[in-house]
Amino acid sequence: MQSDFHLTADAFRDALCKGLGRAVLHVRKHGCSGVEQHILDACLHDLAYDAQCEGNRAPWLYPILCLCKDKKPFRDAILESLQAATEHYDAGQLFALARFFAKEGDAAARSAIYEKFNRQRYWI
Numbered sequence: 001m002q003s004d005f006h007l008t009a010d011a012f013r014d015a016l017c018k019g020l021g022r023a024v025l026h027v028r029k030h031g032c033s034g035v036e037q038h039i040l041d042a043c044l045h046d047l048a049y050d051a052q053c054e055g056n057r058a059p060w061l062y063p064i065l066c067l068c069k070d071k072k073p074f075r076d077a078i079l080e081s082l083q084a085a086t087e088h089y090d091a092g093q094l095f096a097l098a099r100f101f102a103k104e105g106d107a108a109a110r111s112a113i114y115e116k117f118n119r120q121r122y123w124i
Contacts, residue, residue: 005029009038016042018049019057024064032068039064040074043097044081046089056089058096065097075101079112091116 005025007015012035015023032039041047043061048054065071078097085091095116101109 009035013038017047019047019054019060024060024067027064027067032064036068036073039068040077043074043078044090044094046087046093048089051089056093056096058093058100061093062097062100075106075109079109082112082116085116 005022006029007022007026012023012026014020015026016038026035027039039061042057043065046056048057065074068074078094078101082091082094082098085094095113098109098113102113
């Protein structure tokens with residue numbers, strides 16, 4: 001790893017999976033270009049090693065999304081995936097990420113949260 005925190009795509013993916021700060025430092029310095037798919041995967045799937053102990057990573061992932069030039073593609077995928085989510089921990093993380101968008105005044109995110117919650121089909 002170089003001192004300027006420029007990570008390869010594989011190293012970035014590894015840092016995201018482990019929840020390491022070097023992923024954040026990389027995005028701060030170099031943006032999201034080339035690692036968007038890894039960020040999206042980390043948003044759509046709870047990658048915590050032990051989700052019962054760690055909780056979801058939405059509070060850590062959302063600032064990474066905010067560092068990207070355009071977070072709308074991430075937001076759209078998160079809201080779409082929220083509706084289809086059936087795995088407990090993934091759904092929890094998607095709810096939490098959608099909540100960050102809703103807190104910014106995103107009416108579609110708020111509606112997606114209510115719609116998913118009202119269906120009660122996310123706990124397996």
